[in-house]
Amino acid sequence: MSGVGRWDRTGRWGAYGAALALLPYLLIKMSWVVGSTLGVAPIGEGFDLAGWVVLNTVTIGMAAIGIALSLALVRPWGMRMPGRLVAFCAWTGSGFLVSVLPYAVLSSMLDAARGGPGGGDSGGGDAMPGWEAALVQFGFVGMGLGLSLALPAYLLRRWPEALTRRVGQGHGALARGSAGTAAAVGLGWLYWALGGTVGITHPAERDTNWYLLSALGALWALAGSAALWTLVRKRSARPRRLLPALGWLGSGSLFAWSGWKLAVTVLVASAHPSDVIPPENPTMAAALHLAAVAAGLGMLRTLVHTPKEALPEAT
Template sequence: MERWDRVGRCAGYGAAVALGPYLLIKVSWVVGSLLGVVPIGEGFSLVGWLVLNTVTIGMAAIGIAVALAFVRPWGMRIPGRLVVFCAWVGSGFLVSVLPYAVFSALQGSAAGDAADSGDDPAMPGWEGALIQFGFLAMGLGLALALPVYLRRRWPEAFTRRAGDHPRAGALGASGVAALVGLVWLYWATGGTWGVAHTAERNLDGYLLTGLGAFWALAGSAAVWALTRPRPARVPHRLLLGLGWLGSGSLFAWSGWKLPFTLFVALAHPDDVTLPENLAVAAVLHLAAVAAGIGMLRTLVRPTADAGPHRTSPRVLGAGPR
């Protein structure tokens, strides 16, 4: 385990360093916009631009703090609920962001790096490339550092087997996740039911919808397999990872899209038109959030009849005693 500890520590520090340039770029945009020396992004008012970038600054700071918590001694003393929630939401965002960033980079390269001369004066090409590199490196670093941290802090959780997870509520949550994933897969493959504005659909939207569908279906299948009375043939760690990422993706993305969808439905902004029917999209996002929470509860709670050697006490508590 010493080798994996070293890998996890290097990955955690690397993730924190990789996200540093993104944080500095965002801070420079906010300060420069206030001073009038940096142009505002196309389509934004000054207030909207400042709010958006202030929020992303906070998210980047949390990401750096989480990466450092995985490798520093004080990370073992942080309340477990906070660590698990931040890591769960962050990984849920990243599993779709990272493939999308890779695809965008390849697409830009195939198009002769047209994006480097982008129309948005607030983001020169080199800044966009640096931001993409930062996200990719951070995602890879956290992917390596997180399981090492979890195993070091809660080793009991990794000794459980398929069938040790509670069935109560799990089948309902995984069923809802599967239904949401199937609808998203239908949209990603060109289906038009529930789509109000087909002209607003584009390749980026198809890709992100398809990624969301994949993780919803993969997470649903993993949670279902973990609750089966008979041990699954798939390794428990793989099922646990798929359930973790799938539930996190459902909660993170729909938790962000739900309020945005409701805002568009209530405010009717002239410059924003979503492809999907807003009522259908809102119901799906609400169902996805609920399913993600239900799946996570299944992953972290032991069965009521499991013996002491099969339970994982205080997985979400304040830490080891």
């Protein structure tokens, strides 16, 4: 009971923290729209007024949805909403943001070590001030961390068996196949992150950000795979909450991050923009992202549909 209570308390703090972290981002975006419309704030480079307003209005809506989603994971009205819709949105959002979370921290540290951006204006009057950039980054970091804590607690609160049951025999093959696919994808990304050149068409286009994102994608893919594989093999009557939580976050990262990257890869390969040259071979990159999306969905199905096998009730 005390363990469940700690999970619930941590998740509630995470949900409120995620909503509060994203609030400055929402206010900044609103100030950009109002300021640019009134002519007292600059328009982003490469945009006209209409495009700038539309872009930031969309991000305002996304931020509002993110705040509402965070509160749905902790407020009583969130328990009355369709559970699958809330869980799927939170799974996708947390999966995407946990990939960005370490990246934002590490890239900031590397920029600071190089004496890079952090000071804000880089020469143009339209550049984002340093304090705004810090608040925007804080919003994404806080949202990612908060959702990663709030989602498992919400699952445990609404479906107690979701984080206490083990993978059943009926879904063992799906679990092993999904875990194996996730591991293969993770090892492929890790190979690239360590400097491997197979599947790399333009090695000179690899930069620090690319290496970081490849390594972090590999980390979550391998963590989720290892968690699910352990759940398949272990046959203990003791509830294991950390492993399913890692499985949820790892599968969400595979699905959300690779789903977005797959769309970008296909778009770039089709349009051939002159200013965008991905390091990876498009076919290889698309295959890895497609496999990652499939693995993420397979892991989710396994975690959601596994039968309860006489485990202790979570209260």
